[in-house]
Amino acid sequence: MIPVFKPLISKEERKAADRSLEIGWLGMGKFVKEFEEQISNIVGNKKKYVVAVNTGHSALHLIMLLLELKKGDEVITPSFNNIADLQAIIAVGAKPVFCDIDEQTLCIDLKKAEKLINKKTRAIIAMDYGSCLADHDRVKKLAKKYNIRVIHDAAHSLGSKYKGKMIGSFSDVAMFSFDPVKTFTSIDGGAIVVNTKKEMLKLHEMRLMGMSQKANIMYKNQRAWFYDVKNVGYRYHLANLHAAIGVEQLKKLKKIKKSRIASFKRYNQRLQNIDNIITPCYHVDTIPFHYCLRIKNNKRFEMINYLRSKKVDTGIHWQPNHTFTLFKKNKSGDLSVTNKIKNEILTLPLHSMMSNKDIDYITSKIKNFF
């Protein structure tokens, strides 16, 4: 079976994992610092502060707390988003309000988002999807006009560029994910990028159950036995083992970028001009996280079964959140694009270092199917 996702874990990652275990300091330590520095170098804006955490979901939860979102507040999010964002919003008692997406990019439709803004709106989530980026200039303008915060979910887009600027370098607050299937994995992990040292220090406490012990002590593979606890916090810090793997992954950024762009373009070339298929948009300078086709005329399930019979696995990213039982009563705007594409999207295998032979095989099967 050709899997939808496949991690690029080689001897470098395995050696790094071994090194971190041999040190005998399994908790947060010096590799976490190294990982944060590396993310910071990729983001490339020295005025920004990076805080590593244990998942993308915990990054989002801490962002909600950092922005002091609470009961009664509304957060506008595409319904077509990862469940992690939704759980983070409701974890602080705020309410998600579902917005539609742009049909080209599958990222939030800002014209429709503006219609959802009211007195209770405190924030809007701009999530980059797969190989496409949200309209970040426009979301910034909208946020300024209505005095709301922008949460940039860049779980898919570390290392990509928006209008020449590195992702993470221009947003007020952004987050990344390093989960098992992401473009860069630390097995599990996440990171938050903020503008001020004050925000960074607050996040340091919140990721460590509210303990005020200094990150700089832990970054030396040590811990302090005396500290204060003033605020709510969670056990969200990243372990050395994960960070050590993450460090090695990020060293491969150029290689991973080159290979994913080449595979993505090969898919797009080979799947042009086939009736019943819409190929995904590609923004220049992005590192594609996945390859999401749209299959028209209710052919998707037939296609899934056909490809499975040919030993090609596929995925669905995602079912929109407004369709889940938990969110049935949530407010939403016109979701016509979301409701259309939800029956069409199909993720094809895309990995780092994927072979042309595999792509040619998969695309020839799709052609055969039609």
Ligand SMILES: Cc1ncc(COP(=O)(O)O)c(C=O)c1O
């Ligand atoms: C857009 C988006 N945001 C957030 C997350 C959550 O990240 P994690 O899986 O690291 O918790 C994901 C995970 O797939 C995602 O795709």
